[in-house]
Amino acid sequence: MKKIVFIFSSLTVALLVLFQLSMYFYTTGELSIEIMMAIIALVFLGIGIYLNKKSLHKLPTTLTKVNLKKVDELGISKREYEVLIEVSKGLSNKEIAEKLFVTESTIKTHVSNVLVKLDSKRRTQAIQKAKELQILSS
Amino acid sequence: MKKIVFIFSSLTVALLVLFQLSMYFYTTGELSIEIMMAIIALVFLGIGIYLNKKSLHKLPTTLTKVNLKKVDELGISKREYEVLIEVSKGLSNKEIAEKLFVTESTIKTHVSNVLVKLDSKRRTQAIQKAKELQILSS
């Protein structure tokens, strides 16, 4: 939101400056009206390209950025989410258990809970869904 | 290349039309010079955004493109690759079997072969590795 305000403020200022410059040169007879228009056209063409580049470059970053709010909305706890991440890395329950210093039985409980919360029947399906929901990166 | 010629031709035409219109309204006194400039600014802002959207929308498709050469290098057959894709979607062996009109036992064979070729012990690990090797998208 703040960025949008900033961008539009800058645009307005740029427009005003161009107007003033145009008027000055026009009244002094140093510049024809066609050239003024051409300058304005070019400047705003550039602004359009710049703005779009900014907005489109956000898409890849937002796609890889995880949505932690959704994790909460789905009722997935901190520990469950931790386990989900390890699952997505391709680790087995046993490996995850060793990595997180708990028993395999605990991991099974967590995974089972995550499956319910992600409405999945298998861990592979859960990974897929989690990535669709942008809970997991890439 | 043809597109670029077309785009620049269109741009030139648009510029000329705007100039003529501006001049007409200016001489008839129906439009102030500020409004003319504003219109030109907006039109070219839009053109800039449009042009950029066109050129940047090509990038994501190339980024998500899978490396089919690597599939071959790893010795993964066409059918095995097909199965791998379904595995990555989160389907069970049974579901894949039904989808590809073969028995579950066949899918097990394919999956087992893929696991060896991707040096993995589990299907989740295979999915992870396949994505690292850009064999599977995103």
Next chain:
DNA sequence: AGCCATTTAGTACTTTAGTATGAATATCAA
């Protein structure tokens, strides 16, 4: 202190996944 969600862990069980092996077709190039 009492409540609630989280984390942990267990048992017993069913289901799915994966391995090993053998074997019958099919396909395709030499």
Next chain:
DNA sequence: TTGATATTCATACTAAAGTACTAAATGGCT
């Protein structure tokens, strides 16, 4: 036609994953 490879399927097995409970300990919140 004859190999080589791919695809299919089966059996028998082991391993891993997942379900359905129960339950204790923890920590934050009011």
